[in-house]
Amino acid sequence: MDKEKLRRYLNGLSPKKEEIEVGKWLENNNSEKEINKIFEASWEESAHTIYSDNKKNDLWSKIEQKTGNKSEITIDRNRYPLLKSAAVWLILAGFLFLSAKVILENSSKTQEEVVLTEWIEKSVPSGEKLYLILPDESKVLVNSNSNIKFPSTFNKQFREVYLEGEAFFEVQQDLERPFIVYAGELTTEVLGTSFNISNRPTGTKVALIEGKVKVVNATNEAFLLPGEMVENGINNSEKLTVKPFKYANEIAWKDGQIKFQKKKLKAVLQQLEDWYGVKFDTDKNINIDRIVSGTFQNDNLDNLLSGLGFTLNFNHKIENKNVKLNSN
Numbered sequence: 186m187d188k189e190k191l192r193r194y195l196n197g198l199s200p201k202k203e204e205i206e207v208g209k210w211l212e213n214n215n216s217e218k219e220i221n222k223i224f225e226a227s228w229e230e231s232a233h234t235i236y237s238d239n240k241k242n243d244l245w246s247k248i249e250q251k252t253g254n255k256s257e258i259t260i261d262r263n264r265y266p267l268l269k270s271a272a273v274w275l276i277l278a279g280f281l282f283l284s285a286k287v288i289l290e291n292s293s294k295t296q297e298e299v300v301l302t303e304w305i306e307k308s309v310p311s312g313e314k315l316y317l318i319l320p321d322e323s324k325v326l327v328n329s330n331s332n333i334k335f336p337s338t339f340n341k342q343f344r345e346v347y348l349e350g351e352a353f354f355e356v357q358q359d360l361e362r363p364f365i366v367y368a369g370e371l372t373t374e375v376l377g378t379s380f381n382i383s384n385r386p387t388g389t390k391v392a393l394i395e396g397k398v399k400v401v402n403a404t405n406e407a408f409l410l411p412g413e414m415v416e417n418g419i420n421n422s423e424k425l426t427v428k429p430f431k432y433a434n435e436i437a438w439k440d441g442q443i444k445f446q447k448k449k450l451k452a453v454l455q456q457l458e459d460w461y462g463v464k465f466d467t468d469k470n471i472n473i474d475r476i477v478s479g480t481f482q483n484d485n486l487d488n489l490l491s492g493l494g495f496t497l498n499f500n501h502k503i504e505n506k507n508v509k510l511n512s513n
Contacts, residue, residue: 302336304334306332307327309328309330310329311458312459314326314329319339319346322357323344323354325353325354329459329460331349331351332348332349333348334347341362342362343364346364346366347366349384352381353380356380358376359376368391374400375399376397377396379393379395402417405424407425412429431446443460443480445479449474450473450477451473461486463503464507465510466507467510471511477497479493486503
């Protein structure tokens with residue numbers, strides 16, 4: 186088992202599929218022996234660093250303060266119900282110790298410093314958007330009904346971000362540290378570029394504006410050129426389909442534009458719920474499978490529904506966050 190997967194699992198940062206994979210592996214009778222080897226090897230490596238025993242004790246104290254446990258390091262069994270061996274728990278506690286520390290600057294041995302990385306999580310409700318500047322000065326616009334998680338400081342090896350929902354990234358170039366986004370079944374890796382990721386219940390899509398992008402899932406990988414998009418659908422989660430895309434269709438949301446291109450009314454209403462933060466109650470006589478196309482620029486919901494209703498033969502009534510659609 187890869188150490189990075191275990192590290193993400195222990196810190197609650199694994200994508201759903203990876204979490205299931207690691208959990209099943211930990212149930213295997215051979216997992217304890219392998220974890221023990223990983224832990225022992227990591228411990229041997231740490232013995233040759235410039236950390237003193239006092240510094241290691243300081244780190245334990247920091248971890249104790251962070252977990253609220255003043256006497257010993259523990260891990261909530263309820264969070265990891267698949268683990269059953271007390272020996273495994275002891276090993277994983279030690280492994281958490283190793284994964285929590287940040288290697289100090291070798292160039293400044295006289296000023297040793299131990300830092301525990303803090304993760305920042307932002308949730309964007311329906312009807313809103315959020316603009317963020319990440320620790321490396323990369324910029325992100327997070328769409329409504331989305332969650333994003335990132336560290337307060339990126340480490341020296343890579344820049345990690347976790348996304349549920351949709352976001353547009355403008356990544357600062359750093360040839361030494363890949364920028365990695367975990368979204369659904371897809372992992373997207375770049376060095377510096379602009380791209381959009383949509384991770385919704387219907388599947389995950391990555392659309393590239395400029396630069397280069399590497400996208401991988403559990404079994405395949407794809408490399409995108411500007412103007413190309415890769416899609417990982419829920420009906421065929423292992424296949425990566427690369428195809429061209431139109432900016433207006435995939436990324437117009439960031440410019441305040443709602444565009445429907447041959448979508449079923451059902452999908453359109455779901456998009457409007459995310460955009461305006463409302464809930465639709467639809468008359469059973471309205472055909473929600475009817476195909477809809479249209480473009481609306483920064484329009485209010487009342488005007489938008491009036492236009493759709495004229496075409497699709499329905500009327501609407503808005504009461505706070507609830508919208509009733511009735512057939513004419």
